Amino acid sequence: MAGKSEAGEALRIGDDAVQARTGKTWAEWFKVLDAAGCRRMNHKQIVAQVGEQGPKLDGWWCQMVTVGYEQARGLRARHEKPEGFQISGSKTVAVPVTTLFMAWQDEKTRKKWLPDGPIVIRKATPDKSMRITWVDGTSSVEVNFYPKGNGKSQVAVQHGKLPDAKEAARKKAYWAERLNDLKMLFGS
Numbered sequence: 001m002a003g004k005s006e007a008g009e010a011l012r013i014g015d016d017a018v019q020a021r022t023g024k025t026w027a028e029w030f031k032v033l034d035a036a037g038c039r040r041m042n043h044k045q046i047v048a049q050v051g052e053q054g055p056k057l058d059g060w061w062c063q064m065v066t067v068g069y070e071q072a073r074g075l076r077a078r079h080e081k082p083e084g085f086q087i088s089g090s091k092t093v094a095v096p097v098t099t100l101f102m103a104w105q106d107e108k109t110r111k112k113w114l115p116d117g118p119i120v121i122r123k124a125t126p127d128k129s130m131r132i133t134w135v136d137g138t139s140s141v142e143v144n145f146y147p148k149g150n151g152k153s154q155v156a157v158q159h160g161k162l163p164d165a166k167e168a169a170r171k172k173a174y175w176a177e178r179l180n181d182l183k184m185l186f187g188s
Contacts, residue, residue, distance in 0.1 A: 013064060021061055022054050026068065029053075033069050043070065043082065077165045084139075085168035086160035091179035094188035097145050097153035101127045103182060104143060104155075113181040134159070155179065 015025045024032070032053050038046045043066060050062045050069075057065070070076035079085045093100055103109050105124065119141070120133040132141040139161045146154040157175050162168045 079168045085162040087172040088158045089175040090156040097147040
């Protein structure tokens with residue numbers, strides 16, 4: 001069963017999973033971390049507190065408990081990272097990964113499904129990944145490509161360094177639409 005934050009939002013990892021891996025439920029973590037003064041600490045300090053409270057926890061679980069605590073206590077919004085907000089989206093398309101990669105690489109093809117102006121591809125590893133500076137010049141896009149067999153492949157997009165939650169929500173919807181347009185370009 002999923003836990004709830006103080007705002008009533010569902011936590012991303014349920015109570016059962018957290019307790020099984022950390023030995024504490026969300027409510028128990030919140031009580032322990034509140035008592036340790038974590039509402040006044042930065043992210044790194046809270047991670048250290050989590051590590052002290054659960055010395056057998058690996059780094060991933062320390063981060064997950066910390067982010068869950070920060071979101072529940074209003075210290076961090078959903079999709080918020082230290083360098084701004086970040087969203088992601090993905091789509092599986094019925095084309096080989098090389099074809100999917102070229103739909104991003106080739107400007108003429110890209111304009112058919114991503115018409116929003118010039119982007120700067122800073123780094124590209126064919127059929128694997130791209131690092132892009134977005135048209136606003138301040139946010140960045142990471143694109144990863146994965147072969148899925150039988151002439152299918154997946155593209156995963158992370159758009160980071162977004163200024164606020166409102167822009168993150170807009171970009172989440174934007175990329176869902178753009179990736180759908182990309183898929184439709186290939187008639188799938």
